[in-house]
Amino acid sequence: MGNEVQEPRTLNFAASLAEDELVRSGRDAHVTRRALVRAARRRFATEGYRATTVRHIAADAGVNVALINRYFGSKEGLFEACMSRTVDELDPNIRPRPGSVDEVIARLLTHVVEGPNADDPLQLLLLLRSSGDENADAIRRRTLEHFTEQLAAAAGWRAEDAHSGPILLRAQLAIALMLGLVMLRTATEVQPLASASADQLTEPLEQVLRVLLDTRD
Numbered sequence: 136m137g138n139e140v141q142e143p144r145t146l147n148f149a150a151s152l153a154e155d156e157l158v159r160s161g162r163d164a165h166v167t168r169r170a171l172v173r174a175a176r177r178r179f180a181t182e183g184y185r186a187t188t189v190r191h192i193a194a195d196a197g198v199n200v201a202l203i204n205r206y207f208g209s210k211e212g213l214f215e216a217c218m219s220r221t222v223d224e225l226d227p228n229i230r231p232r233p234g235s236v237d238e239v240i241a242r243l244l245t246h247v248v249e250g251p252n253a254d255d256p257l258q259l260l261l262l263l264r265s266s267g268d269e270n271a272d273a274i275r276r277r278t279l280e281h282f283t284e285q286l287a288a289a290a291g292w293r294a295e296d297a298h299s300g301p302i303l304l305r306a307q308l309a310i311a312l313m314l315g316l317v318m319l320r321t322a323t324e325v326q327p328l329a330s331a332s333a334d335q336l337t338e339p340l341e342q343v344l345r346v347l348l349d350t351r352d
Contacts, residue, residue, distance in 0.1 A: 167196070167198055168206050171193070171198065171203060172213070172220050174193075175213050178191055178192055178195065189210050211270055218274055222285070236349050239290075240349075243344060244344070247313045247336070249333065282310065283310050286306040286310065287302050291350050292306065302350060305348060305350075306348065309348055312344070312347075
């Protein structure tokens with residue numbers, strides 16, 4: 136019982152010491168948070184939520200493990216930050232404005248045609264991979280729903296407009312296409328897809344995404 140009471144205080148003290156060390160070394164806290172998210176995202180995508188430990192993440196980022204508790208509150212908080220960052224980096228500029236479909240399609244393509252081990256495809260794999268943890272999976276579902284709604288809004292969907300409902304389905308199909316492509320390229324040796332170049336993938340993918348998302352007359 137005594138250990139349970141002391142643990143948070145010990146972690147906070149360790150985090151303070153670690154943060155002081157970062158200040159002395161000249162490492163910015165914002166840079167450290169980004170390094171932790173980047174390391175965690177790769178671990179979560181390749182090993183899954185349950186198998187990933189905060190110690191592994193901290194080691195990958197080159198920081199004290201106590202800083203995860205300081206900056207994110209918990210492993211779950213870090214996972215949620217990873218999901219939010221993934222959506223922001225996939226397309227921080229998606230807005231429900233006319234004429235943005237071309238921009239959205241171009242940006243989506245840059246994230247799915249890279250090599251299977253690049254960071255961008257791994258971000259998408261993170262959105263797809265079940266964690267085995269109920270809370271983490273709920274975060275993943277919310278993130279997918281949010282991202283899909285952003286994508287649909289760029290194509291003309293409005294939550295208050297029942298007639299635009301099919302656009303949301305089309306956006307979900309586009310997301311399914313991207314996730315399926317990334318999964319096949321990272322988890323299988325199916326050829327020629329697994330080794331296809333960006334140039335080989337871009338044109339056919341652009342055509343399919345345009346059919347799904349470009350609802351302009």
